[in-house]
Amino acid sequence: MNVPFQKELENASSPINTATGIPNWFYISEDALEAEKKKLFSENWAGLGFAKDVPEPGDVKPVSFLGDPYAIVHGKDGVIRVFHNACRHRGVRLVREAGKTTGLLRCPYHAWCYSTEGKLKQTPHIGGPGIHEHKDIDKSKLGLIEVRSHVFRDVVFINLSGDAKPFEEMFASVIERWKEFNQPLHHGGEGSSFKLEVKTNWKLAMENFCEAYHLPFVHPGLNEVSKLEDHENILSKDTWSGQLTKAFRMFTDDDGRTFDSFKDLSSRWDSEAEYIAFYPNVQLGVHKDHAFALIIEPQTAGQALEHVEIYYSSTEMVNEDWKPMRDSLADFWKSVFIEDVSIVEAMQMGRHASGFDGGHFSPVMDEATHHFHGWVASQHLNLK
Numbered sequence: 553m554n555v556p557f558q559k560e561l562e563n564a565s566s567p568i569n570t571a572t573g574i575p576n577w578f579y580i581s582e583d584a585l586e587a588e589k590k591k592l593f594s595e596n597w598a599g600l601g602f603a604k605d606v607p608e609p610g611d612v613k614p615v616s617f618l619g620d621p622y623a624i625v626h627g628k629d630g631v632i633r634v635f636h637n638a639c640r641h642r643g644v645r646l647v648r649e650a651g652k653t654t655g656l657l658r659c660p661y662h663a664w665c666y667s668t669e670g671k672l673k674q675t676p677h678i679g680g681p682g683i684h685e686h687k688d689i690d691k692s693k694l695g696l697i698e699v700r701s702h703v704f705r706d707v708v709f710i711n712l713s714g715d716a717k718p719f720e721e722m723f724a725s726v727i728e729r730w731k732e733f734n735q736p737l738h739h740g741g742e743g744s745s746f747k748l749e750v751k752t753n754w755k756l757a758m759e760n761f762c763e764a765y766h767l768p769f770v771h772p773g774l775n776e777v778s779k780l781e782d783h784e785n786i787l788s789k790d791t792w793s794g795q796l797t798k799a800f801r802m803f804t805d806d807d808g809r810t811f812d813s814f815k816d817l818s819s820r821w822d823s824e825a826e827y828i829a830f831y832p833n834v835q836l837g838v839h840k841d842h843a844f845a846l847i848i849e850p851q852t853a854g855q856a857l858e859h860v861e862i863y864y865s866s867t868e869m870v871n872e873d874w875k876p877m878r879d880s881l882a883d884f885w886k887s888v889f890i891e892d893v894s895i896v897e898a899m900q901m902g903r904h905a906s907g908f909d910g911g912h913f914s915p916v917m918d919e920a921t922h923h924f925h926g927w928v929a930s931q932h933l934n935l936k
């Protein structure tokens with residue numbers, strides 16, 4: 553198959569000193585987004601939603617992603633699964649709102665019923681009035697269609713194609729890097745959850761997260777406490793990249809209170825925090841006293857929705873007493889992310905300049921961004 557802009561994509565994945573960025577078409581064309589949906593969002597692990605939205609067995613949540621309806625279902629067996637949100641009979645969208653299922657998931661059209669594990673349980677009148685079975689309908693073959701999924705740091709990732717490497721293998725190096733943080737996350741509740749609509753291509757939101765280069769210019773307030781020279785790129789050979797700061801300080805309120813830390817962390821995390829982009833569309837941050845997760849949901853070629861969630865180390869940190877301080881921390885992050893919005897929107901505008909060649913990278917400051925470009929290019933070039 554002919555790949556549009558093959559030469560330019562090859563340039564994007566060449567060494568950073570000579571590379572040019574991915575060309576404009578991939579940022580402004582709906583055809584490019586459609587190609588990305590079929591390729592890099594399907595064949596990798598994409599962020600779909602958050603496990604905290606289905607905290608207990610029986611909880612369900614419908615989610616739409618790249619135009620497809622899904623249902624995230626916390627089975628009564630304790631397992632969180634993702635299904636294509638369509639009844640196996642005539643395709644009605646099954647889960648219509650978030651909530652708790654006490655019995656079965658019941659289709660509103662002809663009342664076929666499914667267990668929360670996705671098994672088809674009841675097919676009323678399928679063999680005629682009052683006859684609920686038919687010899688040609690094998691219920692065991694007509695369960696809800698499951699999408700391969702994996703929960704990591706509360707993010708529900710999906711691999712639509714079903715044949716990506718296991719999540720633990722694809723992200724083995726970062727899972728190892730963050731193994732000290734492998735402990736329960738407690739969502740901060742209302743106020744620790746917000747969304748930002750951004751008029752930009754989803755890739756620009758990811759690229760912006762990869763770098764600290766813009767810190768002094770876009771985040772002057774943040775730069776006062778965590779300066780450009782306190783940051784380093786984090787590179788991998790894998791499907792992630794990011795940045796770290798060596799000037800992390802615990803969030804403190806006016807009375808000098810700080811949030812409890814995650815348990816048994818090494819002293820490194822007293823002064824460091826890390827921000828890693830999990831390709832294609834998830835951004836995670838870890839700090840000694842809190843964590844955040846972002847899913848970048850592409851809506852059109854030039855529009856994305858950022859879903860932001862903030863987490864703490866214990867149930868106490870998420871009780872009412874700590875809410876004002878949690879809200880202050882959420883406000884802090886919101887203001888930082890909003891500072892980024894106008895700049896990623898301006899990058900999107902620049903992508904309409906037909907003479908723009910995709911851009912050039914600082915061989916020192918843009919390594920993590922260049923790594924992302926190389927990955928996206930290799931996906932479009934159908935390289936594994």
Ligand code: FES
Pocket residue numbers: 639640641642643644659660661662663664
């Ligand atoms: S479409 Fe669901 S039962 Fe008919």
Ligand SMILES: [Fe+2]
Pocket residue numbers: 760766770771888892
């Ligand atoms: Fe930023």
